Amino acid sequence: MKLLFYFLLAFGFIACTNNKIDQNTESVDSTYITRGNALAKISFEALSGELKRAIQNGGIEHALKYCNENAYPLTDSLSQANHVSIKRVSNRYRNPGNKADKMEEFLIKGFGNDLNEEKEITPRLVLKEDSVIFYKAIITQPLCLTCHGQPEKELAFSTDTLIRRLYPRDKAIGYEANQVRGLWRIGFKKELR
Ligand code: HEC
Numbered sequence: 156m157k158l159l160f161y162f163l164l165a166f167g168f169i170a171c172t173n174n175k176i177d178q179n180t181e182s183v184d185s186t187y188i189t190r191g192n193a194l195a196k197i198s199f200e201a202l203s204g205e206l207k208r209a210i211q212n213g214g215i216e217h218a219l220k221y222c223n224e225n226a227y228p229l230t231d232s233l234s235q236a237n238h239v240s241i242k243r244v245s246n247r248y249r250n251p252g253n254k255a256d257k258m259e260e261f262l263i264k265g266f267g268n269d270l271n272e273e274k275e276i277t278p279r280l281v282l283k284e285d286s287v288i289f290y291k292a293i294i295t296q297p298l299c300l301t302c303h304g305q306p307e308k309e310l311a312f313s314t315d316t317l318i319r320r321l322y323p324r325d326k327a328i329g330y331e332a333n334q335v336r337g338l339w340r341i342g343f344k345k346e347l348r
Pocket residue numbers: 203206215216218219220222223224226227243244245247248249250251253293294295296298299300301302303327336337338
């Protein structure tokens with residue numbers, strides 16, 4: 156009887172500590188998800204705000220050159236200000252510096268399938284040795300197609316020509332609205348875990 160008592164006590168203790176660990180991991184994960192979502196949102200708003208302003212100020216081609224010169228400085232300064240690494244990656248990239256790796260291509264495919272099946276597309280965390288990477292799908296909207304759409308449809312001939320001049324190996328045209336254009340990739344140094 157006494158033995159059974161100790162057994163139950165030990166078992167209960169293990170069960171409780173296990174529970175605690177699980178809850179803890181979950182809350183750390185949700186902290187990264189919350190921070191990732193917030194950073195993806197401010198980055199998107201900063202980029203698309205600048206984009207819209209550039210279009211208003213000088214039209215599509217001016218905005219294209221503006222993105223060419225300012226997309227990186229903008230995400231870099233947001234990264235520095237927030238002590239994280241903020242990037243955009245794509246399987247069909249315009250800037251070769253944004254090329255998705257194999258794992259990221261796999262995530263893009265998965266998000267694309269979810270989108271086709273009208274499932275909710277939720278961000279993912281990937282754990283590395285010393286960092287946690289947050290990934291969130293970037294979905295095309297009608298506005299995006301003026302620079303990422305079908306040639307001779309949404310993409311004007313002059314825009315297409317300028318894209319080829321600035322990015323001779325561009326892969327980022329031919330999109331429709333509501334497709335996965337790429338991913339936000341936000342890297343956190345692993346301090347919270
Ligand atoms: C005025 C033209 C223009 C419009 C409109 C535009 N983009 Fe882009 N986009 C660019 C250029 C130029 C780059 C490459 C920037 C660089 O060199 O870093 C780019 C790069 C990207 C990238 C990074 C991956 C890559 O291919 O290099 C993503 C993701 C992206 N755009 C998504 C979007 C989305 C989503 C929209 C709509 C909300 C949009 N873009 C609208 C011109 C545009």
